[in-house]
Amino acid sequence: MRETVFDRIIRREIPADIVAETEELLAFRDIRPLAPVHILVIPKRQIVSIDDLTDEDGGLVGRMVLLARDIARDLNISRKGYKLLFRTGRDGGQEVPHLHLHLIGGARLTENIRPVGNGSEAKGG
Numbered sequence: 001m002r003e004t005v006f007d008r009i010i011r012r013e014i015p016a017d018i019v020a021e022t023e024e025l026l027a028f029r030d031i032r033p034l035a036p037v038h039i040l041v042i043p044k045r046q047i048v049s050i051d052d053l054t055d056e057d058g059g060l061v062g063r064m065v066l067l068a069r070d071i072a073r074d075l076n077i078s079r080k081g082y083k084l085l086f087r088t089g090r091d092g093g094q095e096v097p098h099l100h101l102h103l104i105g106g107a108r109l110t111e112n113i114r115p116v117g118n119g120s121e122a123k124g125g
C-alpha cells in the first residue's frame with residue numbers, strides 16, 4: 001500500500017498539531033482549515049478509504065466517530081453543532097488515500113455538495 005503524509009505524521013516524522021491519540025487512532029488539526037475547528041481523525045492502520053473497510057472494521061469506524069464527538073465536546077462546539085465528513089475516492093474528492101474523518105465546526109457552515117460542472121460525469125460508472 002502506498003505511503004501517505006499521514007503515515008509520516010503517525011510516525012512523528014513530520015510535525016502535526018495533535019489533539020488526541022489512542023492506541024489505534026490519531027487526531028490532528030488540518031493544515032488547511034476550512035473553519036475555526038478542522039480536525040482529522042485517522043486510524044493508525046493503513047486503510048485507504050471507506051470502500052476498503054471490511055465488516056470487521058465497524059468498531060474502528062464507530063470509535064473514530066466517538067473520538068470526533070469527544071474532541072468536539074472538549075473544544076466546546078458540541079452545542080452549536082459541526083460536520084463530520086468522510087470523502088471517498090475521486091468523485092468524493094478524497095485527496096489523501098488514508099482513511100480520515102473530518103471534524104469541521106466553530107462557525108456556521110454552508111452546504112456545498114453539488115456535481116462538478118454540469119454534472120454529466122455523474123452518469124458514468
Ligand code: AMP
Pocket residue numbers: 005016029030031032033040087093094095096097
Ligand atoms: P481529503 O480531501 O478528504 O482527502 O482531505 C485531506 C486533508 O488533509 C485536507 O483537508 C488537507 O488540508 C489535509 N492535509 C494534507 N496534508 C496535511 C498535513 N501534513 N497535516 C495536516 N493536514 C493535512
